[in-house]
Amino acid sequence: MEENKDWRDIYFSRDYYLYLAKHLTPERTRKEVDFLESTLAIKRGYLILDLGCGFGRHTLELGKRGYRAIGIDRSEDLIEIAKEEAKKEKVFNVEFYIMEYKDIEKLGYKFDVVFSLYTSFGLSTYEEDKEAIEKVYNILKKGGKFLIDIENRDALLRYFIPYSWDILNDYILLTEHHFEPESGYYISNRLVFDLKNNTKKEFVRKIYLYTPSEIAHILEEKGFTIEKFIGDYDGKRFHIGSRRLIVVGTKK
Template sequence: MKAKASDWYKLNWGLDIKNMSWVENTGSEVDYIINLCGLKGNERILDLACGFGRHSLEFARRGFSVVGVDITEIYIDDAVKSAKEMGLSNTEFICCDIRDIASKDEFDVVLNLADGAIGYLENDDENLKIFDTIARALKHGGHHVCDLVCGEYADAHFPVRLWDSGSNTLSLSEFDWDREKRIMLFGNCDIAYGEVLRVPEIPEGDPTRVYTTTEIKEIMKNRGMEVKGAFAGYSDIPAGKDSFQMLIHSVKK
């Protein structure tokens, strides 16, 4: 599998992502975050790389004020349309690069979910700018939650292929690994139920910088934040080498 161009994150997206199996977990993921952060319902939330707004809309449906940001115009257009159809006036959706968000001490919660574009940018310096945006946007005492591929898992298990079945599709994901550069290549193939099964082909992968829990803790510390927990996905189990996904909860001091 070869790497896509370095600006792949600007070009890679379509609304077919709404049929992915993990979209079905949105409600339970929001439940988890509310409980993890002890949210009351009156907090202001910034959802970075919000996609078509699945988490933003679910938080807004529960009464939170939400600003969603994504670089993909069709996602933002779809999120705005969905908010109108749902009668949600407590949402705002902005189409821009995360690095261009200048909010300061404004939000109670910042989210980077389903990677939230962390690690997607052209090099390490650019990737760190996302963490700068996070720390700057949060109020003191505010919460940050991200879920990412776990670097410890990558070191222990990559390269690997994984299958996932949802209500509408069967998904095959492939993960290649450059251990020295800490770059994962992710490719995916979706097969809708009812279609003739074909040989899965994944010729290209998205180059993504993958972090260990130790790296995330140091990055957050350097920005006046403290990691309160690192979990194996949306669970109470500590993240480790057998946790494909890690969910990191941090608080701004």
């Protein structure tokens, strides 16, 4: 591991893209954007912000559908890939910026919809997440919607698996998981073996697992009205065994 470097900058690097890109298929991305369109009632002319866009797959798909979308992420590597993909696929109505969530007001726009998918919240501290949600409220238009998608703590712990492995493309992933009940953090130590280049890298992923009441409390505290809880991208209602915890809030 690299000393004194934020784990997020190591984990969310170009390596992350290389071993996940083919796993996250275009079909999967299209279905997830279908879900966003339906759940958030996205209309032509809306300005959309993808918070923690990674390598831009949802932002780009929205752009292909004719929407104006902006993606931000703290990872220079992933934003560079997103810009490369936009250029390659000739998607010109999207923008990508390297940016921390706390700085989103610097974009200078008022958005109709903001979304954050796949546990971008929980990667920072509790106080940083609260600040980010306040900033989202500030940049939304009145009546604008904010969707947060995070892992469902109850299901993750109910079906807890201490070790897992997977083969993705030319990579073997071995992961050890553990949960810290005192702090609420779920930590994954991952070894990635690159079969093509015969190399090995170690990554750490640390996320705070919010309960439904915790995330709802923060949203309401910052001014949002909770519209609904959803359990996955199929739109089904949230329950204790749901794979995801998706919360939709509306700016009053």
